Amino acid sequence: MPTAIDPKVPSFVPVPAASHFPLYNLPYGIFSPAPTASLRAGVRIGDHVLDLSVIEDCGLLAAAGLPPGTFDQPWLNRFMELPAEQRRLVRLLIHGLLREDEPTLRDDATLRARSLLPASSVTMHMPVMIRDYTDFYSSREHATNVGIMFRGKENALMPNWLHLPVGYHGRASSVVVSGTDIVRPCGQTIAPDAATPSFGPSRLLDIELEMGFLVAGSNELGTPVSVDEAWDRIFGMVVVNDWSARDIQKWEYQPLGPFNAKNFATSISPWIVTIDALMPFACEAPAQDPEPLPYLREQDRRTFDITLSIDLQAEDDEPLTICRSNFKHLYWTMAQQLAHHTCTGCNLGTGDLLASGTISGPDKGSYGSLLEITWRGTEPVTLPGGGIRKFLADGDRVTMSGVCEKDGLHLGFGEVTGRILPAHKDLQ
Numbered sequence: 502m503p504t505a506i507d508p509k510v511p512s513f514v515p516v517p518a519a520s521h522f523p524l525y526n527l528p529y530g531i532f533s534p535a536p537t538a539s540l541r542a543g544v545r546i547g548d549h550v551l552d553l554s555v556i557e558d559c560g561l562l563a564a565a566g567l568p569p570g571t572f573d574q575p576w577l578n579r580f581m582e583l584p585a586e587q588r589r590l591v592r593l594l595i596h597g598l599l600r601e602d603e604p605t606l607r608d609d610a611t612l613r614a615r616s617l618l619p620a621s622s623v624t625m626h627m628p629v630m631i632r633d634y635t636d637f638y639s640s641r642e643h644a645t646n647v648g649i650m651f652r653g654k655e656n657a658l659m660p661n662w663l664h665l666p667v668g669y670h671g672r673a674s675s676v677v678v679s680g681t682d683i684v685r686p687c688g689q690t691i692a693p694d695a696a697t698p699s700f701g702p703s704r705l706l707d708i709e710l711e712m713g714f715l716v717a718g719s720n721e722l723g724t725p726v727s728v729d730e731a732w733d734r735i736f737g738m739v740v741v742n743d744w745s746a747r748d749i750q751k752w753e754y755q756p757l758g759p760f761n762a763k764n765f766a767t768s769i770s771p772w773i774v775t776i777d778a779l780m781p782f783a784c785e786a787p788a789q790d791p792e793p794l795p796y797l798r799e800q801d802r803r804t805f806d807i808t809l810s811i812d813l814q815a816e817d818d819e820p821l822t823i824c825r826s827n828f829k830h831l832y833w834t835m836a837q838q839l840a841h842h843t844c845t846g847c848n849l850g851t852g853d854l855l856a857s858g859t860i861s862g863p864d865k866g867s868y869g870s871l872l873e874i875t876w877r878g879t880e881p882v883t884l885p886g887g888g889i890r891k892f893l894a895d896g897d898r899v900t901m902s903g904v905c906e907k908d909g910l911h912l913g914f915g916e917v918t919g920r921i922l923p924a925h926k927d928l929q
């Protein structure tokens with residue numbers, strides 16, 4: 502049994518050249534093969550989904566010693582809480598099963614028909630039961646841009662920003678899977694020249710290009726996770742669109758931070774790409790000055806080179822790419838976020854989602870929110886069909902994606918997409 506996966510090994514399942522899902526990727530998700538069928542776990546390969554509940558049921562993952570029915574579940578949590586070594590073994594077994602030179606599944610037409618389904622024929626669901634959601638603010642470029650807009654160039658970064666990964670506790674119940682429509686939120690806002698606030702649909706509805714990671718395993722309440730232990734607690738990553746109502750945020754955020762502006766929807770891509778699959782794309786995170794306090798100092802200051810993009814598409818129009826950014830720009834790493842989150846003894850558990858915060862790059866084309874792209878509405882975007890956008894209009898669709906490429910190896914996250922529906926009539 503090999504202990505490492507060779508990225509160059511092909512599969513007997515055809516994989517289109519530009520596919521995000523070569524045999525090496527094997528991201529996990531939850532799907533239903535038909536509207537009335539139960540939810541179960543799968544991995545994506547090319548344009549197909551391998552039904553892991555069938556593969557497990559046939560005994561083909563027996564060498565991993567999984568608890569019975571690990572993949573016959575509506576969420577991945579039961580698999581995610583297994584030790585990292587056991588999860589790695591499962592990845593090896595699945596990879597071995599799909600190799601071009603392995604006949605077990607390749608030559609069994611009945612089992613193939615039961616377990617290997619066209620991706621276009623299945624429905625994707627939330628991959629994880631998200632227990633808790635925390636959102637960070639880890640992009641120096643984003644924090645600086647927002648700081649300049651609201652406080653001026655001299656005070657762009659708050660005094661704490663270079664010393665700790667700033668974050669807040671978000672809302673898990675409204676984290677939704679890609680494809681879910683987003684209803685424009687209503688809330689309190691105040692017009693620039695008004696003395697009192699008014700209530701109604703948000704007029705400054707925005708996006709936030711983020712990536713999130715899913716926590717594997719639990720630490721006991723009162724027991725911090727060190728920055729160097731943190732990597733074994735990270736199951737994998739997804740692309741995140743953290744929808745935000747800027748006008749609601751501006752009025753409500755002092756002194757406790759955002760509330761209604763951020764609690765109505767956060768969309769995630771359906772396939773979780775594991776940290777193991779991302780390792781060929783590891784790179785060094787930006788240097789930190791000043792040096793952080795000892796509990797945030799990493800022996801291996803690792804992040805990943807993931808190219809990110811945002812497409813904005815009005816109803817009956819073509820999509821326009823409005824941003825190209827990269828995950829590697831983030832100042833604070835996932836390990837630092839996890840260590841900081843637990844330094845008080847806060848317990849993180851399997852299925853917690855920790856998101857990066859808006860990922861903006863150094864250049865104008867790399868900003869991860871409309872707030873920055875249109876510079877607070879002063880530089881609107883012109884869409885292919887002639888529409889003008891400062892913020893999102895009803896019917897607009899936003900699609901975000903992430904891709905890794907190195908030495909001929911290419912993999913991706915698929916996409917996270919969502920469309921804006923008009924606000925509730927009763928509330929207007």
Ligand code: CA
Nearest residue numbers: 636709743858
């Ligand atoms: Ca956010």
